[in-house]
Amino acid sequence: MPEKTEAQKKAQKKYMEKFVEVKVRMTPERRSAVQAHAEAQGESTTGFINRAIDETMERDNAAPGAAGGATEGEIAGPSD
Known part of the structure; x- marks a missing residue:
């Protein structure tokens, strides 16, 4: 390969x-x-790792009560 x-x-x-x-x-x-x-997925190792991170974060954020915090419209704390 040329310089x-x-x-x-x-x-x-x-x-x-x-x-x-x-x-x-x-x-x-x-x-x-x-x-x-x-390689079996037709991507680079870096690409695969970044995709795995993105998909996991998306799945975690979509889970009810993600990150242990209240979801939009909810108030965190014990129920009455």
Whole structure:
């Protein structure tokens, strides 16, 4: 693969500045399983992990009484 031009390097650097990295610890076996699953789904490992996070957060937020707080229109506290 040919070396990147200075413009390509600059564009990639600018693009990558939009992101932060998050470290997740797991066993090598689990990492392999996650990578294999992502590949089987036709996505990158990062894409799969982000999708899993998004879907879980959406499901958690849709659950009644999500996050242990009162839902809209409810008053938290004991019933009369």
